[in-house]
Amino acid sequence: MxxxxxxxxxxxxxxxxxxxxxxxxxxxxxxxxxxxxxxxxxxxxxxxxxxxxxxxxxxxxxxxxxxxxxxxxxxVSFFDVGKPETAASRWARARTRAAKIGKGLSKDEKAQKLALQHWLEAIDPRHRYGHNLQSYYDVWFESESSQPFFYWLDVGDGRATNLDKCPRSNLQDQRIRYLGPREREAYEVIVEDGRLVYRESGLPVSTVEGSKWIFVLSTSRALYVGQQKRKGNFHHSSFLAGGAATAAGRLVAAGGALKAIWPYSGHYLPTAENFEEFIVFLRDNNVDLSNVKVYSYFHL
Structure with a gap:
């Protein structure tokens, strides 16, 4: 046990x-x-x-x-009790949510937290896709309901709300997979002789043409790489379970050799500084970038 x-x-x-x-x-x-x-x-x-x-x-x-x-x-549960909530209880709930979103910031103050609309995804017990939750959040906000958002959505006055632009079926089906500590190990990548290799299996990283492969660099400088197979299921936020990231984006690799990188992540919205941190990480680990295509929206 x-x-x-x-x-x-x-x-x-x-x-x-x-x-x-x-x-x-x-x-x-x-x-x-x-x-x-x-x-x-x-x-x-x-x-x-x-x-x-x-x-x-x-x-x-x-x-x-x-x-x-x-x-x-x-x-949800705290509101079900039916008793007035104390200030201490409100602060305790706020701390739990902040800890979920800001995990890792103590190691890198310049790391990116999830974009605002995806905060909802991280603090949702079911981790439903943040973009979908935002649509329902807007309705809740306009309603000026006294019920907390998730209570309103799942139990309270908004439980029957069904939006045309995001049907309730999509909201419930598109849940982001948040990896636990053990699951995360299968996606961790190290650099051996300048090549990207999965630490656990020893296999080189080889992306599939026509598919989207994403990466996240944690604040402890651990690199995670995986394939985004379906929207609303596995995203950048999956690797660190909603925690802060030093860098995030997409990449192409063949037999462990890095071919292309670009700093795109709708969940983290990486900055030029975040992308530069990733470039530094690669150079520090002796990855040859001379033949790597760097697609950047920034002037580095």
């Missing part, structure tokens, strides 16, 4: 946040409960190799469950 699961068993507050995980047994028996969970875990996952793989899955599911519970409380 991983550390996160053990904490959940011992923490009654966490158990209440995640339905179905609270235990009817008294807290004086945490060790016995943990032992029982371990036995169940082993029976489900079988061999040591399977347990290792299963641990990764469980850890990732816990990360997503905690993220969902935290954001849901900030967006």
């Amino acid at each position: 991983n550390e996160t699961t053990a904490v959940a068993v011992r923490d009654p507050k966490l158990s209440r946040c995640l339905p179905g995980l609270s235990s009817p047994r008294p807290l004086s028996e945490p060790d016995a409960a943990a032992a029982r969970l371990q036995r169940i875990y082993r029976s489900l996952c079988g061999s040591r190799r399977n347990r290792s793989d299963c641990a990764v899955v469980v850890d990732e599911l816990w990360w997503k469950a905690l993220d969902f519970a935290s954001l849901k409380h900030c967006s």
